[in-house]
Amino acid sequence: MHQKLIIDKISSILEATDSSYDGKLTQLLDNAKRIYIAGAGRSKLVGNFFAMRLVHSGYDVSVVGEVVTPSIKNGDLLIIISGSGETEQLIAFTKSAKKIGASIILISAKSSSTIGDMAEAVFTIGSADQYGKLLGMPMGTVFELSTLVFLEATVSHIIHDKGITEEVMRERHANLE
Numbered sequence: 004m005h006q007k008l009i010i011d012k013i014s015s016i017l018e019a020t021d022s023s024y025d026g027k028l029t030q031l032l033d034n035a036k037r038i039y040i041a042g043a044g045r046s047k048l049v050g051n052f053f054a055m056r057l058v059h060s061g062y063d064v065s066v067v068g069e070v071v072t073p074s075i076k077n078g079d080l081l082i083i084i085s086g087s088g089e090t091e092q093l094i095a096f097t098k099s100a101k102k103i104g105a106s107i108i109l110i111s112a113k114s115s116s117t118i119g120d121m122a123e124a125v126f127t128i129g130s131a132d133q134y135g136k137l138l139g140m141p142m143g144t145v146f147e148l149s150t151l152v153f154l155e156a157t158v159s160h161i162i163h164d165k166g167i168t169e170e171v172m173r174e175r176h177a178n179l180e
Contacts, residue, residue: 009148016129016149017156024126024153025160031108031124032062032161035080039105041067041096042084045147050084052151056158059172060165067096077104085109086134086146088116088125097121110154112146128153 032038038057042050050066057064065072067081075081081100085093088111097107097118109122112134119125128149162172 012133012145013149013152016133016145017152019129019133020127020149020153025157027124028108028126028157029161029164031080031106032057035106036076036078037063037065037073037080039065039067039072039075039079039081039100040084041081041093043090043092045144046084046086046150049147049151049154050082053082053084053154053158056155057161059175060158060161060167061171061175075100075103075105079105081105081107083107083109083118083122084111084150085116085118086112088113088118090118094118110150 038054040050040054041047047066047068054064054066079100081096083093083097088109094117098121100107101121107118107122108124108126109116109118110126110128111119112128113119113131114125114127116125128146134145161167
């Protein structure tokens with residue numbers, strides 16, 4: 004019962020998500036010198052999943068907050084994952100990156116927010132009215148899982164579009180684990 008509830012909810016959100024986003028996001032990734040991904044809490048974990056697959060796909064990617072993350076520069080792309088677009092720490096990251104001249108995109112549950120107002124693009128996952136309280140899926144679960152699936156589908160689009168084989172991706176996979 005709960006599995007079906009989760010799958011049905013995520014499916015409805017993804018059906019309400021603009022189907023052109025994967026192509027638009029791929030173009031932004033391809034045009035960036037380097038890519039930085041930031042989120043807080045479980046959204047950061049979703050970002051980590053995405054960062055890993057982008058590295059496997061051949062992109063130069065860093066996760067904000069790691070001790071080895073280099074400084075962001077003009078021409079780089081900062082991807083913020085935030086359901087609300089109002090997380091203070093992420094607002095600070097966005098302001099810093101914008102001042103330097105990096106491009107910013109927000110992946111969010113809301114089309115309008117503080118971060119969204121500073122971003123070049125906002126990718127709204129589903130629509131705001133789909134994010135009411137849902138028993139069994141508390142505190143952002145719907146956004147996080149829907150965003151994870153959306154980003155995995157974007158990676159699928161990238162590897163299909165560019166003809167990146169699993170063998171090539173395996174060569175880029177960490178080998179010190």
